[in-house]
Amino acid sequence: MPSVLGLLEAREKKVREEVARLQEEAERVQEEAERVQAALGEAERALQRLVDARATVTEVLAEPPAAVAEPVRSAVTGSVVPHRTEGMAVSVLAPDYQRIVSVLESEAGVEGMRCQQLAAALGLQAVPAKVEGLRSKAKRLVERGWAVQVRPGVFTALVAPSG
Missing domain, CATH: 1.20.5 (Single alpha-helices involved in coiled-coils or other helix-helix interfaces)
Known part of the structure; x- marks a missing residue:
């Protein structure tokens, strides 16, 4: 036990x-x-x-x-070119595009400018790389309503320049 x-x-x-x-x-x-x-x-x-x-x-x-206000947009280098609407100022464009539009609106641009002439007016070397870059930007301005292509390769500002 x-x-x-x-x-x-x-x-x-x-x-x-x-x-x-x-x-x-x-x-x-x-x-x-x-x-x-x-x-x-x-x-x-x-x-x-x-x-x-x-x-x-x-x-x-x-x-x-x-009550909804449109946002104030300012130009940013490298930004997309907006489609132009009535009353839209050139200041919404990036600085490079603003310069192109101002040259196209000047006396020299009234009849239209080739991209080589545009490069010279902007103080750029008329080398192929610069000229083709300007051509691309000018075409983009035409597509978005900021400029007019009067003949192939010849660009000018719209008839009524915007501020």
């Missing part, structure tokens, strides 16, 4: 093992709960951003269209 102390020691060992197992599981559950809490917090912040965005868009759309 086993001794009472031996039985108690065996029982104590089993309970200690159970306590250790439960402590490990509690730690694991606690770590999982912290991870879920962090994910929940992020999801709640994302939801609040969406709610705020929807409210802002609703406010903006509720305003009458007349």
Whole structure:
């Protein structure tokens, strides 16, 4: 017959093992709960951003269209040439394009200018690379309504120069 102390020691060992197992599981559950809490917090912040965005868009759309002002645009070097509309100033063009339009609007450009003449008027060397670059820019100005190609390779400003 086993001794009472031996039985108690065996029982104590089993309970200690159970306590250790439960402590490990509690730690694991606690770590999982912290991870879920962090994910929940992020999801709640994302939801609040969406709610705020929807409210802002609703406010903006509720305003009458007349209250919406056109943004002021200024020229940026390397920017895309905008399509010309009535009342649009040359200042919306990038500086290189502004210079081309100003030469085409001058006395020298009234009859039309070839790209070699345009290069000379702009103070550029009349080398093929510069001339072809100007030709490309002049054609782009024609496509967007800022200049006119009077004959193949000859460009001038529109009849009514814009400021």
